[in-house]
Amino acid sequence: MAGLRAKQKADKIRRILEAATTLFREQGYDSARIEDIAEMAEVSVGTLYNYYQNKGDILVASVAMEVTEVLEGGVRIVANPPLNVGQALRILVEQYYDHSLVYLSKEMWRTAMAISIQQPETPLSRRYTQLDGQLCAQVVQLVETLRARGVVRPSIDAQAVGEVFFNNLNMMFIEFCKVDAMSLEELKARVNAQHEPIAALISTIKTVSA
Template sequence: MAGLRERKKAATRKRILDCAAQMFREDGYEASRIEDIAEAAELSVATFYNYFGSKADLLLAAVLEETAMVMEAVEACIRAPVATLEEGFGAIVATYFRTSFQYSSREVWRMAVARTMLDPEAEFSRRYIEIDRELSDQLCRFLAEMQGRGLVRADVGTEPAGRLLFNNVNMNFIEFMRASAMTAEEIRSKVMAESAPLLSRLAA
């Protein structure tokens, strides 16, 4: 019974989050009300608060959900056979920008970043910083994997190199988030052009 109860709770939480994410995309974060989200999820407002303490909690949950999707897709890229380091990195960069804003939206990410700036000591900000660290760690693991396959020079420190690559990706993600007219292909091409000098130094 305990297992069934936990599954039902998880399903209810996911339903709330999915309704909120859809509302954030369609109506905007500020215009979306907890009452409307609860109604869309076929719950009372009181039940909603059993799962999320505030709309900001939903904002963070939406960012985390999308990040989990991105990281899962990147793991598949890391495992995939590639002929060159540039090919492998290009697949990851394409995944970043094609997956972003599919579940959430640019506005959700803008609000998330704004909250970290306004209250850097808050739990929300701490968790957001952890997300960046996890994504950065993943790129370091990618380089270590490529090094193990002989595609990255043996004398390369994969952790500092991975951090450098991620920092460039992250800065371009912020630009992508701000520029509503920019396409995923445009930002992918920009990241690859800016990363090319470093990739050429890393490649075996």
């Protein structure tokens, strides 16, 4: 019975988040109503409030759903990356970016970012920061894996370099969300161009960039 209840709860949460992200896209975050989210998700308003206190909670939960799936995809890349620093980094970063608009629009990302900055001591903001930390840790892990396999110089501080890569890809994603006209392909091209020189500097294998 416990397993069935957990499955039913997970199903309700998934329906709520999918309904919310659909309405946030169609109507805008500010215009979407809790009542309409509940109706689309086929749950009562009371049931929705059992899981989320407000729309901000739902939005951050949607970000968490997004990041969880991104991290799962990243695990496979980090476990068996191409033995070329620039290529491995590009594949991981592009996996992040390609998934970034599956559930959330640029407007929704901007709102989530604003909430995390405006209310830094709230559980929502701490959760957002935690998600960023998990992504950063995965980039660091990629650099550590490549160093262990001999394609990153042994003297390189994988933690510091991984943080540099993540901070850059994260800041560029913020710029992407701020500019509605910027495409994902432009974002990926710009970040790859910025990462390639650093990748070349830390690599033990001097090759022409792919």
